[in-house]
Amino acid sequence: MSAKIQKSTSPIYKLANPQAPPAFPKIFMKTRLLEELVRLCLEALPHKAFGLVGGEDHYHPTSLYPCSTNLRNTPEWKPVFESYGEFYQDPDLGFVISTPEVKTVLETMDARRESFVGVFHSHRYLCAQPTEIDVALSSDPDLFSYIVSVANPAEPEIGVFRLSGGGYQTITIVEC
Numbered sequence: 102m103s104a105k106i107q108k109s110t111s112p113i114y115k116l117a118n119p120q121a122p123p124a125f126p127k128i129f130m131k132t133r134l135l136e137e138l139v140r141l142c143l144e145a146l147p148h149k150a151f152g153l154v155g156g157e158d159h160y161h162p163t164s165l166y167p168c169s170t171n172l173r174n175t176p177e178w179k180p181v182f183e184s185y186g187e188f189y190q191d192p193d194l195g196f197v198i199s200t201p202e203v204k205t206v207l208e209t210m211d212a213r214r215e216s217f218v219g220v221f222h223s224h225r226y227l228c229a230q231p232t233e234i235d236v237a238l239s240s241d242p243d244l245f246s247y248i249v250s251v252a253n254p255a256e257p258e259i260g261v262f263r264l265s266g267g268g269y270q271t272i273t274i275v276e277c
């Protein structure tokens with residue numbers, strides 16, 4: 102499934118929306134939130150950025166919660182990543198957020214009466230599409246996956262996806 106790269110109302114990023122957008126699903130994102138997402142991913146360079154997304158509901162994300170723990174190189178996870186080929190021999194690629202950090206963020210969302218609606222991460226070398234490992238490791242199809250490609254930091258691209266059943270669906274982003 103290839104994406105159609107669309108200009109947005111903001112000069113600082115583009116949107117990787119579906120080629121022929123279906124009526125649903127769509128998510129509604131404020132330009133402010135899209136800009137914040139891009140900024141987090143650019144500011145993290147040369148490192149990756151990742152975190153959780155809170156919202157009123159799945160279709161109205163409102164807040165980003167950058168995370169910092171990464172279990173990717175633990176004895177439990179390192180072999181899992183490395184089993185996905187040469188690309189993942191690089192210990193700097195991939196992320197797994199620790200349960201305590203997720204719990205802390207969920208408490209903050211709760212206190213702000215938000216729902217846990219998604220997970221975001223940057224792609225520093227690849228386009229804004231889920232990788233095989235993104236699809237394999239996403240356990241919950243109810244959480245949308247927000248991917249920002251900063252492979253070309255001058256032209257970041259944002260895509261939102263629903264990962265499930267070994268594949269993914271591209272969600273149309275409607276800027277508002």
Ligand SMILES: [Zn+2]
Pocket residue numbers: 222223224231232235248
């Ligand atoms: Zn990814």
